[in-house]
Amino acid sequence: MTHPNSTENGTPLAFDDTRRSGVSGWLAVLLTLALIAWMGSGYIYPTPSAPEEEPRQDGRRAATVATRHSMAEQISQFFVAEGQALPDRETMLRAETSGEIESLSVNKGEILERGVEIARIAPAERSAQLAQATAEIERAQREVANAQSLLERGVATQDRVTDANAALATAQAQLATVEQGLENTIIRAPFAGLLDDLSIDPGEYVQAGTEVGRIIDTDPLTIEVQVPQQAVSTIHAGQVATVNFITGETREGTVAYVSGSANAQTRTFRAEVEVPNPDGAIPAGVSAQIRVPVGTATAHFVSPAILALGTDGTLGIKTLEDGNIVGFAPVEIVRAQTDGIWISGLPDSATIITIGQGFVSAGEVVDPRDEAAIAAQDAAQ
Numbered sequence: 001m002t003h004p005n006s007t008e009n010g011t012p013l014a015f016d017d018t019r020r021s022g023v024s025g026w027l028a029v030l031l032t033l034a035l036i037a038w039m040g041s042g043y044i045y046p047t048p049s050a051p052e053e054e055p056r057q058d059g060r061r062a063a064t065v066a067t068r069h070s071m072a073e074q075i076s077q078f079f080v081a082e083g084q085a086l087p088d089r090e091t092m093l094r095a096e097t098s099g100e101i102e103s104l105s106v107n108k109g110e111i112l113e114r115g116v117e118i119a120r121i122a123p124a125e126r127s128a129q130l131a132q133a134t135a136e137i138e139r140a141q142r143e144v145a146n147a148q149s150l151l152e153r154g155v156a157t158q159d160r161v162t163d164a165n166a167a168l169a170t171a172q173a174q175l176a177t178v179e180q181g182l183e184n185t186i187i188r189a190p191f192a193g194l195l196d197d198l199s200i201d202p203g204e205y206v207q208a209g210t211e212v213g214r215i216i217d218t219d220p221l222t223i224e225v226q227v228p229q230q231a232v233s234t235i236h237a238g239q240v241a242t243v244n245f246i247t248g249e250t251r252e253g254t255v256a257y258v259s260g261s262a263n264a265q266t267r268t269f270r271a272e273v274e275v276p277n278p279d280g281a282i283p284a285g286v287s288a289q290i291r292v293p294v295g296t297a298t299a300h301f302v303s304p305a306i307l308a309l310g311t312d313g314t315l316g317i318k319t320l321e322d323g324n325i326v327g328f329a330p331v332e333i334v335r336a337q338t339d340g341i342w343i344s345g346l347p348d349s350a351t352i353i354t355i356g357q358g359f360v361s362a363g364e365v366v367d368p369r370d371e372a373a374i375a376a377q378d379a380a381q
Contacts, residue, residue, distance in 0.1 A: 062367040066355035066374055067320050072298045072348040077334060079235060079292045083225035085245065085275075087284040089191060093198075093213040095206040096184040099124055108198040111280065112189040112215065119200060119212065121185040130182060133175040140168035193217035194280060216284060219277045223253065223288050226268035232258065234294040241273045246287040251275045255292065299334045299342035306354055307331075317343070318360065320351040320368055328362040 099121035106118050147164040150156030189195070198213040206212060223243055227235050239255040253275035262269055273290050275282070306317050314330045321327040331345035346352075353360070354371050 062324070062365050063356060063360050064367045064369060065320075065326075065353050065357065065360060066371045067351050067368045068354050068371040070300045070302070070346070070350050070352050072300050072346065074296055075299055075335060075342055076293050077295045077297050079227070079231050079294050080289065081225040081227065081271075082287065082289050083223045083273075085282060085284055085286050085288050086222045086224055087193075087216040087218050088220050088222055088274075089193065089217040090196075090284075091190060091215060092211045093118065093187060093190075093215060095121065095187065095208055095210045095212055097121060097181060098206065098208045099185060101200050101202050101204045101206065102185075103202055104198070104200070106195060106198075108195055108213075110195050112193065112195055114189055114192045116189045117186050118189060118195070118198070119187040121187070121206070123182055123185050126178060126182050126185065129178045130175075133171065133178045136171040137168070137175055140164070140171040144168050187212065189215055191215070191217055218280055218282070218284050220253075220274040221277045221282060221284065222256070223273040223275060223290055225271050225273070225290055226263070226266065227258065227271050228268055229262065231294075232269045235271055235292060239292050242291045243273060243275050244289045244291075245282055247282065249282055251277075251282070253290070297334050297342075297344055298348065299344045300346050300350065300352075301340055301342055302352065303354070304336075304341050306352065306357055308357060316345070318353045318357040318362070319346070320353055320366070324365050324368055326353065326360045326362050326364045326366055 102120045102122040104119050106112060106116065112118070144161070144164040144167075147156055147161040151158060151161050193215045194217075196214045196216045200206060200212045223241075235255060235258055237255050237257060241253045241255055243251050243253045245251070253273045255271060256274040257270075257272040259270040273292075302317065308316060308318055308328070310316055310328055310330065315332075316328050316330040319327045319329050329346055329350070331343040333341050334344050335342040351368075353366075353368075355374075356366075360366055
């Protein structure tokens with residue numbers, strides 16, 4: 001029987017206690033000691049805590065906000081409204097008699113003077129009527145002369161002279177009618193302006209009363225706007241207005257008319273601003289904005305981003321009061337620009353919260369930082 005701690009040939013097993021096994025043991029002990037020392041170092045050398053912010057009265061930390069000191073300025077107030085440029089006058093051109101278009105004297109789009117011939121209708125039988133009426137006048141005149149001569153010789157009565165004069169008057173009336181008919185064959189410009197439309201061609205037959213074109217007078221242009229009830233007392237005839245057209249043109253105009261009654265549906269008042277347009281460079285029908293100075297106001301210039309709503313929905317901004325307490329001031333927008341707005345409702349000197357106002361409420365204590373100082377610090381970094 002073989003011993004369990006022996007080899008097959010009966011030689012006993014033996015373990016060699018070498019130096020390598022001793023080194024491993026000491027290394028394990030050293031690692032264990034180092035781990036215990038590291039874990040206990042937090043109790044011996046605690047990490048310094050960050051300085052705490054100044055607590056608020058309710059025990060919580062005061063929020064940091066950026067502020068800016070603002071001084072009120074005197075600015076001009078304007079009434080601003082959108083409108084449309086309308087021609088000063090416009091009318092449709094109509095044929096005053098029937099007939100065939102004989103000729104056209106101008107082209108569509110031309111600037112015409114008053115009375116200029118636009119088109120001519122063939123006179124047809126009116127020339128013959130004119131010759132007949134002229135001959136009738138001559139005959140009636142001879143009859144009057146004969147009756148007067150006979151009356152002077154005593155061989156005619158006054159009644160014959162009266163009848164001759166009546167016949168002459170009838171002939172003259174007939175001639176005037178024929179001449180007017182001939183004049184009606186010429187279509188003329190009723191006033192100076194732009195021939196905006198002409199819808200007839202030579203050889204075309206037209207009936208009396210047919211619309212054949214349109215002429216407009218764009219000097220001056222009339223800008224029509226609607227004035228709300230609260231502003232109508234500030235707008236009156238004679239005020240100077242700056243007009244900016246959608247075409248990029250800017251012209252000076254004058255308030256020419258303000259309606260005396262409001263529109264029943266919109267409760268606004270119609271106003272008209274006249275703008276000189278001698279060169280006709282500004283076409284009728286384009287959109288325009290008018291600006292009328294209506295006074296001055298004391299206001300602060302701020303970014304619209306700092307506007308806030310009060311608990312009752314009032315528009316206002318948050319300010320810094322004594323003791324670093326947040327205040328809420330109701331404001332009104334006096335004038336808007338592309339780079340900011342002018343507001344009223346603040347004292348002449350005020351400290352406005354510009355950053356962080358959305359995270360604080362009126363009555364809270366805050367930690368204020370000057371906006372300019374913060375910007376300079378950021379720039380230095």
